[in-house]
Amino acid sequence: MNQRLTTVFLSLVIAVAAIGFFVGLGDGVPQPDGFYQSSLTDPALNQAAATNAKLVDAVSYAQIATTAMGPTRAWQARDKSLPASEIDLYAKIEPSEAEKAASSQTRTAHRAFNGAPPIIPHPVENTTDAACYACHGNGMEMGELKASVMSHTFLANCTQCHASMAPAPFRDVDASVQTSFVGLPAPLAGKRAYPGAPPTIPHSQWMRENCLACHGNGNGWAGMESTHSWRSNCTQCHAPSASLDQAVTVESVPMLPPLEVSTK
Numbered sequence: 001m002n003q004r005l006t007t008v009f010l011s012l013v014i015a016v017a018a019i020g021f022f023v024g025l026g027d028g029v030p031q032p033d034g035f036y037q038s039s040l041t042d043p044a045l046n047q048a049a050a051t052n053a054k055l056v057d058a059v060s061y062a063q064i065a066t067t068a069m070g071p072t073r074a075w076q077a078r079d080k081s082l083p084a085s086e087i088d089l090y091a092k093i094e095p096s097e098a099e100k101a102a103s104s105q106t107r108t109a110h111r112a113f114n115g116a117p118p119i120i121p122h123p124v125e126n127t128t129d130a131a132c133y134a135c136h137g138n139g140m141e142m143g144e145l146k147a148s149v150m151s152h153t154f155l156a157n158c159t160q161c162h163a164s165m166a167p168a169p170f171r172d173v174d175a176s177v178q179t180s181f182v183g184l185p186a187p188l189a190g191k192r193a194y195p196g197a198p199p200t201i202p203h204s205q206w207m208r209e210n211c212l213a214c215h216g217n218g219n220g221w222a223g224m225e226s227t228h229s230w231r232s233n234c235t236q237c238h239a240p241s242a243s244l245d246q247a248v249t250v251e252s253v254p255m256l257p258p259l260e261v262s263t264k
Helices: 002-027 043-048 061-066 097-109 129-136
Strands: none
Touching: none
């Protein structure tokens, strides 16, 4: 009896499975509701919302470079323009000797001697090196004040070389020290190999890699601005000092020709 019931049950299961299989083939693969309501898959919606479409028709490899794709495809069809510089690099500049002398005097007043790192002329209490970079990295302007631009690459400790002001309670203390030390005079102009030649750099390039910090338009010192700031490589024309930037002195290399060739 139990064996007969088992046989009948299995026969019914097989019959239902067979009927369902053939009915499913006739109806096709079922799709979830809303599957074709997205512009990602519905060709009609994708074509209607072309500006926001995220799928594009497949193209050949040769057409990829000239086919606008992705969410910026509408932007790619617009005209492009580079941002204009805040400074006119081609403006005519005529440095004044009076302005250069005033700038040299200001520069000297901020240094213990020529070549020394300039002192910090403002309080730096409770600040970090990141605060120094925020103002002096690109020459931040604050009202009528403009921070000087760093003439060298970023270093980890600004006050290791640049002496800061005394703390507030000790600002009125006379901390001057009598000394007989006399530094070298500040350079005025570089020598020229011949009339019309670019002048040599009259100072060492050590810690002065950024020429535009002093000679660049917008950041340069008055009277020291370059008349051709559009040139990108200063040392391509202006030779470094043979006596200040070389590992050996000029006198120790006897085969070098004399530098005073401008008189011949």
